[in-house]
Amino acid sequence: MARIQKKHRQQQLIEKIQSSPFLTDEExxxxxxxxxxxxxxxxxxxxxxxxxxxxxxxxxxxxxKVKAISKGEVVGDLIDLVLGKSGISMMVVxxxxxxxxxxxxxxxxxxxxxxxxxxAVIDAPAAVTGVANIKYKxxxxxxxxxxxKAEVVKQRGNKYFIWVKTRNEAQExxxxxxxxxxxx
Amino acid sequence: MARIQKKHRQQQLIEKIQSSPFLTDEExxxxxxxxxxxxxxxxxxxxxxxxxxxxxxxxxxxxxKVKAISKGEVVGDLIDLVLGKSGISMMVVxxxxxxxxxxxxxxxxxxxxxxxxxxAVIDAPAAVTGVANIKYKxxxxxxxxxxxKAEVVKQRGNKYFIWVKTRNEAQExxxxxxxxxxxx
DNA sequence: ACTGGTTCTAGTACTAACTGATAAAACTAG
DNA sequence: CTAGTTTTATCAGTTAGTACTAGAACCAGT
Numbered sequence: 001m002a003r004i005q006k007k008h009r010q011q012q013l014i015e016k017i018q019s020s021p022f023l024t025d026e027e028x029x030x031x032x033x034x035x036x037x038x039x040x041x042x043x044x045x046x047x048x049x050x051x052x053x054x055x056x057x058x059x060x061x062x063x064x065k066v067k068a069i070s071k072g073e074v075v076g077d078l079i080d081l082v083l084g085k086s087g088i089s090m091m092v093v094x095x096x097x098x099x100x101x102x103x104x105x106x107x108x109x110x111x112x113x114x115x116x117x118x119x120a121v122i123d124a125p126a127a128v129t130g131v132a133n134i135k136y137k138x139x140x141x142x143x144x145x146x147x148x149k150a151e152v153v154k155q156r157g158n159k160y161f162i163w164v165k166t167r168n169e170a171q172e173x174x175x176x177x178x179x180x181x182x183x184x
Numbered sequence: 185m186a187r188i189q190k191k192h193r194q195q196q197l198i199e200k201i202q203s204s205p206f207l208t209d210e211e212x213x214x215x216x217x218x219x220x221x222x223x224x225x226x227x228x229x230x231x232x233x234x235x236x237x238x239x240x241x242x243x244x245x246x247x248x249k250v251k252a253i254s255k256g257e258v259v260g261d262l263i264d265l266v267l268g269k270s271g272i273s274m275m276v277v278x279x280x281x282x283x284x285x286x287x288x289x290x291x292x293x294x295x296x297x298x299x300x301x302x303x304a305v306i307d308a309p310a311a312v313t314g315v316a317n318i319k320y321k322x323x324x325x326x327x328x329x330x331x332x333k334a335e336v337v338k339q340r341g342n343k344y345f346i347w348v349k350t351r352n353e354a355q356e357x358x359x360x361x362x363x364x365x366x367x368x
Numbered sequence: 369a370c371t372g373g374t375t376c377t378a379g380t381a382c383t384a385a386c387t388g389a390t391a392a393a394a395c396t397a398g
Numbered sequence: 399c400t401a402g403t404t405t406t407a408t409c410a411g412t413t414a415g416t417a418c419t420a421g422a423a424c425c426a427g428t
Contacts, residue, residue, distance in 0.1 A: 024384085037407070056206070107316075135314070221377055225376080
């Protein structure tokens with residue numbers, strides 16, 4: 001009986017801390033109706049750091065996350081790149097990228113990956129997107145690994161014609177034609 | 185002399201804390217070569233809370249910020265919306281959206297605004313982007329206020345044909361044709 | 369050179385939210 | 399009923415402070 005109780009309580013503890021991480025041991029003890037010492041023991045067993053540690057960790061990683069998100073010079077990870085010719089980028093569809101309701105990725109994330117890649121491929125100090133023709137072939141779901149391949153098919157003056165094809169593990173899901181314009 | 189020293193020191197204190205907010209009073213005292221008490225007095229005068237308070241505040245607001253950014257169901261603010269017909273959305277180009285080098289907006293942000301709007305306009309519980317034809321007419325700079333107008337031009341079955349035109353204060357900067365597909 | 373006011377430092381008492389250790393109490397299972 | 403587990407209690411010690419008092423240093427003006 002006690003053994004189940006304990007497991008159960010520790011589960012509750014984890015949930016409580018997850019949902020409101022600013023609870024002290026004392027408050028947790030009151031909520032779960034055990035002594036403070038029990039909470040401490042449980043935290044020790046579960047490897048949950050103390051309130052202050054928790055707060056600090058949250059502050060730190062949320063900070064880097066905000067930076068990462070808002071910086072976002074490039075969407076997706078560049079895997080291969082031949083300047084002026086071709087490039088490959090990879091991106092995993094995270095929970096933040098999908099519609100809650102349907103679990104389908106919002107179109108602009110896939111576009112962003114392709115557009116970033118197209119930009120990376122062309123061999124110019126600065127460039128903007130001029131025209132894009134894009135087609136979403138199948139809905140993209142959470143957790144999928146998207147691999148985008150870009151190829152420069154033509155170059156005329158300061159205009160670059162680039163094809164990007166994005167596949168998940170199984171098939172082609174997206175395809176785009178970009179005309180990028182380099183600036184001086 | 186002392187008066188200037190003090191102001192100067194407090195300025196330094198503010199900068200130190202801003203650049204690395206996880207410093208204790210003791211560490212700050214060492215860095216500025218004064219006693220801990222002086223640091224405390226300064227913090228009191230400047231209304232800077234203690235390390236733990238600071239950490240907690242950071243954790244809290246970074247958390248909400250991350251949520252706000254990653255939630256981002258819609259890019260841009262909806263100003264007007266007639267379901268199934270038309271819509272208007274507004275977005276200001278922030279420093280995060282531009283290339284550091286050129287101060288020109290990354291294409292995918294403008295696309296995201298248009299795409300979000302197109303999605304909002306159609307009167308369906310869930311939908312994905314099928315095809316898009318887009319054209320960037322002029323480079324978009326930091327601080328510009330982008331107003332996107334969407335219009336449903338045709339509807340056939342579960343396919344919606346939508347035009348989006350985006351203007352800054354002076355002219356049309358972007359134009360897109362979307363075919364959105366509603367899901368059941 | 370002395371006095372007065374600001375600024376800085378030192379010291380004490382107290383707090384929250386812990387860790388770590390040790391020991392007793394309570395439960396519970398064979 | 400006893401051995402083992404689980405829980406609670408108690409005490410000492412830590413960190414990063416607050417709040418307050420008192421003294422030292424310094425400089426400025428008369």
